[in-house]
Amino acid sequence: MSLIDWPEPTARSxxxxxxxxxxxxxxxxxxxxxxxxxxxxxxxxxxxxxxxxEHGLSYRQRGILVAACASALGDSYCSVAWGTKLARVADEDLAAGVLRGDDFGLSPAEHALAEWARKVARDPNATSAPDVRALRETGWTDRQIFAITAFVALRIAFSTVNDALGARPDAEYRSVAPPAVLKAITYGRPLAD
Structure with missing residues (x-):
């Protein structure tokens, strides 16, 4: 389920x-x-x-960050994985909304997170002082903003390897992911057979 063969497993893998x-x-x-x-x-x-x-990011906040970032990248794998996780701690409509870029149901601080993750994923050179101000105005400190940005950047690196080498989202998500989450993902590689 990738463009290269699976390696032989080791004790670490x-x-x-x-x-x-x-x-x-x-x-x-x-x-x-x-x-x-x-x-x-x-x-x-x-x-x-x-x-x-270190920065006290809740599971829900991580779900919002990863779902917003992955969908902005067009990464179906992390979108389905984290859309499913976010649906478990929120609900499937909220998770599907974040994947579609519709942040209805998010708090102002969560909406700022989602918007920031999308901007960093799409075009980090286009971020601006008003974007950072939006985060500050919803309670995020500069230290947290740095950490959130580093978190998104690491997720982008992980997604880039998966996507470039053709890792397809697992077939199991057909029965594990909520229908609204699956329907929201209209991009990236299809689920594995």
């Missing part, structure tokens, strides 16, 4: 696969791809985890 089975119930195609460099996979997620814990 098997640990990632075990985490997948525990978290989502199956081994994700992206994890099979990252088995080429499991320490790099671990490193990216360790950095993301540091940002989350």
């Amino acid at each position: 098997e640990a990632i696969f075990a985490d997948d089975r525990e978290e989502v119930g199956f081994v994700m195609n992206a994890s099979r791809l990252w088995a080429y460099q499991p320490t790099l996979h671990e490193g990216i997620f360790e950095l993301l985890g540091q940002l989350v814990h």
Whole structure:
């Protein structure tokens, strides 16, 4: 389910696969791809985890950031994975809305997060002082704004590897993802067969 063959599993990649089975119930195609460099996979997620814990980003906030970023990139894989996660902590219509760029139901601070993630993903050179001011006005500090931006940038790096090497969203999402989330994703690679 990618443009390159899956590598032979190692003890480190098997640990990632075990985490997948525990978290989502199956081994994700992206994890099979990252088995080429499991320490790099671990490193990216360790950095993301540091940002989350140091700056107190809730699961819902992370879901909004990743869903907004992934959809702006046209990344169907992270969109379906995180749209599904966001639907679990919010609801499927809110998650589908974030994927479509419709932030109805988000708080002002959450809307600012989603808009920032989209702008960083689409054209980081086009961000402006008013964009940062919108984050500040909803309660985000400059330190948090830096962390949020780094979080989005790391997610872009992860998505770029998956997308460039053809990792297709797992077939299991047909039965796991809420219908509204699946319907909202009209971009990127199709679900695996």
